[in-house]
Amino acid sequence: MWIFWLIAIPLVLFALGVVLSKNLFRSTIYLGATLVLTALIYLLLHAELLGFIQILLYTGGVATLLVFAIMLTQRIVGEDITQQSRGLVGGAIASLAVLLILFFFLGSSQLDFSVRPYPENLNLALGKNLFVTYVLPFEVLSVLLLAAIIGAIVMARRDR
Amino acid sequence: MNFAPLTLELLLAGLILIVFVVDLVSKNPKVLAGITFVGLTILFFLNLLHPWYGTTFQGTFVSNSFTGFLKGVFLLAGILVSLGSLSTAEEQYRGRVGEYYILLLFSLLGMLFVVSARDLVLFFVAFELMSIPLYILAAYQKDSEASIEAGLKLFIFGTFSSAILVMGLALLYGTTGSTRFDVLAQTLTEGEALSVLGFLLFLTGIGFKVAMVPFHMWVPDTYAGAPAPFVAFLSVAPKAAGFAILFIFFLQVFANLALPWKLVIAFLSGITMILGNLLAIPQTHLKRLLGYSGIAHIGYMLLGVAAGTDLAIAMVLFYFVAYVLANIGAFLFAETAIQNEGTDQLSALHGYAQRNPLLGLYMLIFLLSLGGIPFVVGFWAKLYVFLAALKAGYGLLVFLAAVLTVVALYYYLNVARQIYIEKPASNDPVRVPASIHFVLLISTLGTVLLGLYPKLIVGPALEIARAFVAGL
Numbered sequence: 343m344w345i346f347w348l349i350a351i352p353l354v355l356f357a358l359g360v361v362l363s364k365n366l367f368r369s370t371i372y373l374g375a376t377l378v379l380t381a382l383i384y385l386l387l388h389a390e391l392l393g394f395i396q397i398l399l400y401t402g403g404v405a406t407l408l409v410f411a412i413m414l415t416q417r418i419v420g421e422d423i424t425q426q427s428r429g430l431v432g433g434a435i436a437s438l439a440v441l442l443i444l445f446f447f448l449g450s451s452q453l454d455f456s457v458r459p460y461p462e463n464l465n466l467a468l469g470k471n472l473f474v475t476y477v478l479p480f481e482v483l484s485v486l487l488l489a490a491i492i493g494a495i496v497m498a499r500r501d502r
Numbered sequence: 503m504n505f506a507p508l509t510l511e512l513l514l515a516g517l518i519l520i521v522f523v524v525d526l527v528s529k530n531p532k533v534l535a536g537i538t539f540v541g542l543t544i545l546f547f548l549n550l551l552h553p554w555y556g557t558t559f560q561g562t563f564v565s566n567s568f569t570g571f572l573k574g575v576f577l578l579a580g581i582l583v584s585l586g587s588l589s590t591a592e593e594q595y596r597g598r599v600g601e602y603y604i605l606l607l608f609s610l611l612g613m614l615f616v617v618s619a620r621d622l623v624l625f626f627v628a629f630e631l632m633s634i635p636l637y638i639l640a641a642y643q644k645d646s647e648a649s650i651e652a653g654l655k656l657f658i659f660g661t662f663s664s665a666i667l668v669m670g671l672a673l674l675y676g677t678t679g680s681t682r683f684d685v686l687a688q689t690l691t692e693g694e695a696l697s698v699l700g701f702l703l704f705l706t707g708i709g710f711k712v713a714m715v716p717f718h719m720w721v722p723d724t725y726a727g728a729p730a731p732f733v734a735f736l737s738v739a740p741k742a743a744g745f746a747i748l749f750i751f752f753l754q755v756f757a758n759l760a761l762p763w764k765l766v767i768a769f770l771s772g773i774t775m776i777l778g779n780l781l782a783i784p785q786t787h788l789k790r791l792l793g794y795s796g797i798a799h800i801g802y803m804l805l806g807v808a809a810g811t812d813l814a815i816a817m818v819l820f821y822f823v824a825y826v827l828a829n830i831g832a833f834l835f836a837e838t839a840i841q842n843e844g845t846d847q848l849s850a851l852h853g854y855a856q857r858n859p860l861l862g863l864y865m866l867i868f869l870l871s872l873g874g875i876p877f878v879v880g881f882w883a884k885l886y887v888f889l890a891a892l893k894a895g896y897g898l899l900v901f902l903a904a905v906l907t908v909v910a911l912y913y914y915l916n917v918a919r920q921i922y923i924e925k926p927a928s929n930d931p932v933r934v935p936a937s938i939h940f941v942l943l944i945s946t947l948g949t950v951l952l953g954l955y956p957k958l959i960v961g962p963a964l965e966i967a968r969a970f971v972a973g974l
């Protein structure tokens with residue numbers, strides 16, 4: 343249990359840092375830390391695969407891309423981009439409300455929250471799920487990615 | 503593996519590839535729009551004449567008369583909008599017309615999948631395939647700040663609501679351990695608190711998408727800022743998909759979850775009708791007015807969802823058809839006004855009927871249909887939905903809806919007054935591009951024809967709704 347708190351408290355602090363920091367670059371670094379700590383929570387729940395995917399995709403991919411994006415835009419725009427946090431009071435109230443709702447529903451839940459063991463051959467189970475059970479969503483997902491790429495190019499490209 | 507039920511989707515994916523390849527060879531907007539229009543028309547009639555009913559991928563993809571009807575509605579909207587966008591594309595989207603049509607078709611493909619999905623994962627992926635191209639298309643007029651703002655608003659609200667939705671779906675999966683709708687329907691029974699939370703999050707997420715009050719605040723700015731032919735699509739097709747999702751989830755997935763969802767929907771329907779209609783009255787711009795009136799129509803259709811009977815489902819299906827024809831027509835009229843006057847302000851429409859009598863007549867018919875005047879299709883749509891709700895015991899709500907329909911007539915006829923009675927500022931003829939003219943003609947003919955002979959749709963819709971309820 344103490345390990346959880348050891349992860350959870352810095353996680354919340356870093357998450358607050360993402361929102362409250364005026365410096366966009368720092369926000370990104372905090373975001374990276376938040377994502378790594380979330381991954382640790384997954385590991386704590388014995389969801390090893392999810393934990394490592396989280397680190398690989400979000401910290402390695404998304405956070406790194408964000409850092410690059412900020413650096414490049416700052417060079418193009420020529421000035422530091424600052425982040426403004428307006429409506430802090432409203433945001434705090436809304437977050438608190440969401441927290442209370444979650445507590446209420448989690449508290450009155452009768453589900454069994456004990457950690458269940460992974461299938462013995464994880465790779466086999468994963469492959470079967472990905473390419474047999476969920477093969478159709480998997481294929482539709484690739485179409486979705488194509489649509490998103492085309493959209494991003496259209497938006498970013500200069501008109502000829 | 504049986505791929506037959508997927509035929510329509512595969513053909514549409516093929517059409518996307520064709521447009522993609524042709525775009526490499528010819529950048530001519532007319533060619534691209536033509537291929538999209540012809541391709542979608544062929545798909546529409548194939549779907550009508552030879553629907554591929556069946557179930558495949560272990561029951562996670564279903565094609566039946568219910569999904570077939572909805573796919574017909576989506577394709578109809580796609581057909582009308584692909585042609586209606588041509589003149590805008592020629593003038594403003596030079597060099598990226600191909601991508602415009604490709605994104606439009608991707609969104610359509612998402613809609614086709616989303617109504618057939620009977621599995622949470624497929625459902626969500628299809629839902630995103632439907633939504634993401636819409637964000638880009640809303641911001642497609644890159645030199646217009648309003649369009650960029652519209653796209654950004656749609657994007658932020660859209661992704662935020664998707665996040666809420668996926669959280670809800672995750673909770674449903676978490677409480678049952680299955681992503682399949684049929685399993686969910688059997689296991690989501692007792693009052694497990696997290697299933698209730700999942701239901702609430704689902705309702706919120708979809709609420710944003712179909713723009714029911716209190717999740718409607720993105721609508722006015724998005725409709726006012728985004729290019730009008732695209733708004734014509736946005737205001738009908740994704741909404742129809744959203745309602746289909748509501749039907750499938752409420753009647754199948756949540757069927758055994760003892761929740762007073764009908765009361766919740768009835769309440770939301772009431773406030774959606776009231777707010778949409780009242781806020782439409784003071785509007786001075788046509789697109790914004792149509793945005794609020796669209797919210798009001800969502801309220802009327804929610805009345806049918808609250809009723810939840812096979813009769814009500816049939817009437818909501820019929821309502822889609824009426825709404826697609828009239829709303830696309832009205833938005834394309836707005837586009838014509840924007841192309842001629844540079845604005846969609848109501849005062850700019852003065853004397854439009856004198857400057858172009860045919861255009862004025864088209865718009866009058868769309869307005870009458872939206873307002874629900876007898877002998878155009880909108881009247882029957884409203885009447886039937888109200889009757890179905892009355893039979894289900896929502897007397898008070900139907901009374902409210904009837905009163906609000908009279909209120910709505912005020913602002914619809916106010917637009918008609920600007921077009922017909924006010925003196926025109928100039929006597930220049932109003933130029934209507936041939937492509938838009940053709941779409942306006944089809945929409946008008948459909949509105950009048952179905953107004954005179956609503957049985958054409960009502961009959962099949964009733965059968966489909968009965969089969970849908972029986973097959974749950």
